[in-house]
Amino acid sequence: MAGPGAVSPDLAWHTIFEPFRIKAVEPIPLLTRAQRESALEAAGHNLFKLPATAVTIDLLTDSGTGALSATQQAALLLGDESYAGGRSFQQFERVVQRLTGYPYVFPVHQGRAAERILARVDLKPGDLVVSNTLFDTTRANIEQAGAIGLDLPVSSSRVPSDRSPFKGDLNVDELVRLLTAQRPKFVILTITNNAAGGQPVSMANIAAVSACCHAVGIPMLLDAARFAENAWFVHEREPGWGDTSIPAIARAAFDLADGCLLSAKKDGISHIGGLFATRDPVLAEKFRNELILGEGFPTYGGLAGRDLSCIAVGLEEALDPDYLRYRARSVAYFAEGLQRAGIPVVEPPGGHAVFCDAGALLPHLSPDELPGQALAAALYLEGGVRGVEIGRLMFPHASLQLVRLALPRRVYTQSHVDYVIEVAERVARRAGDIPGYRIVEEPAFLRHFSAVMAVIPPTTPGHSASPPPAPSPAG
Ligand code: F0G
Numbered sequence: 092m093a094g095p096g097a098v099s100p101d102l103a104w105h106t107i108f109e110p111f112r113i114k115a116v117e118p119i120p121l122l123t124r125a126q127r128e129s130a131l132e133a134a135g136h137n138l139f140k141l142p143a144t145a146v147t148i149d150l151l152t153d154s155g156t157g158a159l160s161a162t163q164q165a166a167l168l169l170g171d172e173s174y175a176g177g178r179s180f181q182q183f184e185r186v187v188q189r190l191t192g193y194p195y196v197f198p199v200h201q202g203r204a205a206e207r208i209l210a211r212v213d214l215k216p217g218d219l220v221v222s223n224t225l226f227d228t229t230r231a232n233i234e235q236a237g238a239i240g241l242d243l244p245v246s247s248s249r250v251p252s253d254r255s256p257f258k259g260d261l262n263v264d265e266l267v268r269l270l271t272a273q274r275p276k277f278v279i280l281t282i283t284n285n286a287a288g289g290q291p292v293s294m295a296n297i298a299a300v301s302a303c304c305h306a307v308g309i310p311m312l313l314d315a316a317r318f319a320e321n322a323w324f325v326h327e328r329e330p331g332w333g334d335t336s337i338p339a340i341a342r343a344a345f346d347l348a349d350g351c352l353l354s355a356k357k358d359g360i361s362h363i364g365g366l367f368a369t370r371d372p373v374l375a376e377k378f379r380n381e382l383i384l385g386e387g388f389p390t391y392g393g394l395a396g397r398d399l400s401c402i403a404v405g406l407e408e409a410l411d412p413d414y415l416r417y418r419a420r421s422v423a424y425f426a427e428g429l430q431r432a433g434i435p436v437v438e439p440p441g442g443h444a445v446f447c448d449a450g451a452l453l454p455h456l457s458p459d460e461l462p463g464q465a466l467a468a469a470l471y472l473e474g475g476v477r478g479v480e481i482g483r484l485m486f487p488h489a490s491l492q493l494v495r496l497a498l499p500r501r502v503y504t505q506s507h508v509d510y511v512i513e514v515a516e517r518v519a520r521r522a523g524d525i526p527g528y529r530i531v532e533e534p535a536f537l538r539h540f541s542a543v544m545a546v547i548p549p550t551t552p553g554h555s556a557s558p559p560p561a562p563s564p565a566g
Contacts, residue, residue, distance in 0.1 A: 107420040110413040111501060114161065120144050120475070127472050135543035136528060138467055138477050147475030148503065148511055150496040153443040154316075155201075155356035155363060157500030159401065163360070166404045170397025175388055179396035179403075183366075186403040190318075190338070191345040193368035195375035198402075199386050200393030202316060202354025202365040203228040208385070209352065209367065210236040212377040219275040222314075223261035224248075224286040227485060229279065229314060229352075231536055238276070243269070248287040249490060251437040251448045256328040257293035259284030259321075259441075261300050270307055278304050279352075281314040282321040282344065286481065288493070289317075289441025291324035294332060294343060301347040310349040310371070316357040318344065319409035320442030323419055326412075337410045350374070357443065360405035360500050364398050414501075418442070421498060421508065428512035429496075433519030443497055447515075449482065450492035452522050458483050460527025460547055462492040466518070469525050470494070474514030484530070485539040524549065 122130070122145060134140035143149060149156070159167075171178035180198070187196045199205045206229045214220070216237030224242045225233065233240040243262045247255040261280060269275070280300055282292045297313075304311040315321075322340040325332045332340055345351060350369030355361045369375050379389050386393035394402075408414065419442065426440035429447065437446035449466035456462040463482035470476040479485075482492035496511065518525070532543040 107417050109501070109504065110411075110417050111160070119147055121147060122475055124472065127475055131468060131471060135531070136464070136468060136546065137539075137542055137544060138471060138479065139540050141471075141477065145475070146471075146477045148507055149477050150444075150498065150511070151477045151479050153357060153497040153499050154354065155361070156502065157356075157360040157362075157405075158502050159360070159362075160404070160408055160501075162408070163401045163404045166400035167397040170395065170400045172396040174391070176390055177396045177399075179399040180390040182403045183399040186406055187366060187368055190341060190406060191315075191351060191368050192342060193345065193350060193370050195370070195372065195378075196368045197366060197375075197378055197382055197389055198392035198394050198399055199365045199367060199382070201356060201363060202314075202352060203232065204386055204393060205352045205365050205367040206232040207235075208378055208381045210238065212381050213374065214238040214276055219273055220277060220279060221261075221266065221269065221275045222279045223259060223281055223284050223292060225279065226281060226285055226314060226316075227537065229281075234536075241269075241275075244284070244287050248284070248290060251288075251435065251446075251451070251491065251493075254438050256324070256439065257291055257296060259287055259290035259292040260296035261292070263296065263299045263303065266300065266303050270303060270309075274307065275309055277310045277312055279312050279314050280348070281316075283317045283324070283442045285317070285443075286486075288437040288446045289444050289495075290437075291321045291328070291442065293329050294325050294340070295329070297344050297347050311347070313344065313348045313351040314353075315345070315351040316354040317442055318351075318353070319358040319415060320418065322410070323412070323415040324442065327419070337412050337415060341410060355402040355405065358406070358409040359402045360409055361398065361402045364394050364402045366392075366402075409500075418498075418500065421505075424505070425496070425498065425508050425512070428508065429515050432512050432516035433522075434515050437493065444495045446481065447478075447494040447496065448491070449480075449494050452519065453492075453525055453527075455523060456525075456527040458489070458492055460529070461544070462527065463494050464528045464544060465525050467494045468528070469518045470496075470511075470514060473518050474510070476511050476514050480539065484542065484544075487538075 130145035184196045210232040214236040218238040221241050225240045230240045243265045245260045245262045247253040248258045355364035423440045426445045435448040435451040449462040453462040463480035467478050478494045478496040482489045526549040527547040528544045
C-alpha cells in the first residue's frame with residue numbers, strides 16, 4: 092500500500108472506479124418534459140431559480156454539493172461548540188497550517204466572506220488587483236471597494252480547442268509590462284482557474300508570478316478553492332513533478348505565495364466554510380478585527396465547531412491521490428462522451444467541470460442572444476440536467492459563450508454521467524433549432540443569479556434552421 096499522500100502504482104489496465112462505496116443514498120427527482128417546461132417558465136428561464144426538486148442531475152456547481160465521508164460524519168459528531176478556543180478550531184488551524192505553512196488562520200462562513208473582508212481592510216478606491224482570472228464574487232467584492240480587478244490570462248485560455256496543459260496560467264509578459272507602469276495592491280492567482288475553464292496553473296507560472304511580485308514588493312495571494320485538483324494536474328502534466336507527493340506539491344504552491352483565500356466548499360469537500368490564511372501579522376490583525384464585526388469570534392468565524400472539524404478532515408481527504416485520479420478521470424470521461432455526442436468542449440478537460448462551447452454549437456445565435464443560456468435551458472428541458480451559463484449572461488463582455496457542467500465531489504456515478512451524455516446527444520442533434528434568449532429584468536450586479544429571461548421567437552429571420560421561402564414571382 093502507498094502511504095498517505097503518496098501516489099500509488101500505475102493502475103492503467105483497469106477502469107478507474109470510484110475509490111469509495113456508498114452508504115447513504117438520496118432519491119433523484121424524475122419529471123416529465125411538461126413538468127420541466129412549466130418549472131423553467133415559472134423560474135423566468137433562469138436555472139438558478141429552479142427548485143432542486145425539479146432537477147434530475149444537478150451540475151450547477153461543485154461548491155458545497157459534495158458527499159461527506161464517514162470520517163467527516165464522525166468529525167461532525169465530535170465537533171466542539173465552545174465559543175472561544177474550541178478543539179475543532181485547533182484541529183482546523185493545525186491542518187491549515189500544515190497544508191499551507193501560514194501561521195495566521197481565520198475561518199469564515201464561505202470563500203466570499205474572506206474576499207469581502209480582505210477587500211474592506213486592504214483596498215481603497217482606485218487600487219488595482221491583478222489576477223489570472225478573478226472569480227465573479229472576488230471581482231464583485233474588489234469593485235465594491237472601489238478598486239479595479241484586471242484579468243491577465245494566457246492567450247491559450249481564450250481558445251477552447253487549444254490543448255495546452257496549463258491554460259489557467261497568468262500571462263507573465265503582460266504582468267511584467269504592467270509592473271513597469273503601475274503598482275497593483277496585490278496579485279491573486281486562482282488555482283485552478285475556474286472562470287477560465289477550470290484549467291490548472293503550472294508550478295512554473297506560480298513561481299514566475301511570485302518572483303515578479305516579490306521583486307517589486309507586492310504580495311501574491313492564492314485563491315486556492317481547488318488547490319488539490321491543481322496539485323494533481325501539476326503531478327500529471329508538469330515535467331519534474333511526477334515523483335513529488337500531492338501534499339508536497341500543494342505545499343510548494345502555498346510556499347510561493349504570501350497568503351490564501353480558500354472556499355472549503357470545493358476541495359474542503361464540505362457543505363459550508365472557507366478561510367483566509369497569511370504570513371503577514373499586520374494584515375492578520377486587520378482581518379481579525381473585521382472578522383469579529385461580521386462573521387464571529389476568530390476561532391469560529393461564522394461556522395459551527397463541527398463545520399471546522401468536517402473541513403479539517405475534508406482538506407486532507409482531497410489530497411488522496413486515488414481520489415484525485417478518479418476525480419480527474421471522471422471529468423475527462425464526461426468530456427470525451429460529450430464530444431462524441433457532438434458537443435464542443437473546452438480542452439483539455441479541467442478539474443471540476445466540463446465547459447461546453449455553446450458559441451460553437453449554436454453559431455446561429457449571436458453572443459447577445461445568449462447561446463450559453465440557450466444550451467443550458469435545452470439541457471434542462473431535454474433531461475432535467477442543470478448546468479450554469481458562463482458567458483454574456485454572467486459576464487456582460489465575455490468573449491466565450493460557455494456552459495459549465497460541474498461534477499459535485501463523490502456524488503454521481505458513471506451511469507449518471509452516461510445519462511447526461513445521452514441527454515446532450517439529443518440536444519446536439521437539433522442544435523440548429525435551439526432558440527436564443529433575451530434578458531427582461533436584471534439587478535445591478537451579479538445579474539445571472541436573478542435575471543428574468545424570455546425566449547426569442549425562432550421565427551425571426553436568421554433563426555430558422557431552414558432558409559425563408561423565396562418570394563414568389565407573382566408577388
Ligand atoms: N473562488 C473561486 C475560484 C470559486 O470558484 C468560488 C466559488 C469562490 C472563490 C467563492 O467561494 O462560494 O465559498 O463563497 N465558486 C462556486 C462555483 C460558487 O460554482 O464555482 P464561496
